[in-house]
């Protein structure tokens with residue numbers, strides 16, 4: 001593999017090359033090449049079942065590819081042992097598509113979970129961090145929120161608790177799998193702003209999977225489109241929108257978010 005990929009690069013934090021993954025006879029990823037820019041919001045769009053979630057799970061070593069490489073800060077994470085991969089995983093926070101909260105833990109316990117699992121922090125500090133996130137995610141004003149269990153929350157609240165849990169350990173890289181699907185327009189905007197602020201305030205590198213083109217145009221620095229197992233278009237938002245690939249153009253126009261020839265940003 002080329003030497004340049006094995007060094008920490010100032011601009012590109014994650015570099016994916018020739019990534020392949022099949023499940024039985026189904027080829028899902030057929031040679032993904034993509035660079036993820038440090039400190040920016042990198043959005044990956046694509047239709048349902050195109051392999052977006054599968055792709056994202058590879059980035060933090062939750063799935064192993066059949067072939068290919070993923071360099072995180074110059075380190076190829078494919079084939080690493082358990083200890084080494086656990087160390088890489090500490091750079092990441094992940095917001096799962098379906099909030100994936102623990103039903104038997106309340107909101108505070110859910111959010112604090114990654115901290116309690118990894119460190120021996122004083123209870124007071126843990127609670128401060130949790131409350132700060134509840135505040136920032138607009139959950140603090142829900143009466144009794146701290147003691148509520150997931151079953152007692154709305155879908156949108158569950159999503160935001162999932163976000164808080166991903167943020168609590170202050171990761172360098174945040175992976176969001178469809179963070180706004182199923183939210184109303186106001187909650188969507190709040191989550192968008194939270195993603196934008198987290199990227200700007202903490203210099204976090206964000207990788208966001210999205211169906212939501214309006215959100216994508218609002219917050220993306222870079223856009224990539226996954227289609228039939230490969231990335232068919234990628235680049236800075238303006239660049240991608242200025243000369244859209246025909247499949248991307250159709251996807252975007254069908255969503256009703258933008259009509260090309262009109263304003264793209």
Ligand SMILES: Nc1ncnc2c1ncn2[C@@H]1O[C@H](COP(=O)(O)OP(=O)(O)OP(=O)(O)O)[C@@H](O)[C@H]1O
Nearest residue numbers: 023028046047048049050051052053054055097211
């Ligand atoms: N663990 C698995 N075992 C077998 N097949 C899987 C597995 N995970 C995903 N798949 C298959 O891979 C394909 C891509 O799934 P994936 O969840 O990545 O889609 P997606 O692009 O995230 O779709 P959506 O937008 O609906 O979330 C699907 O056909 C799915 O059935």
Ligand SMILES: [Mg+2]
Nearest residue numbers: 052053097177
């Ligand atoms: Mg998915």
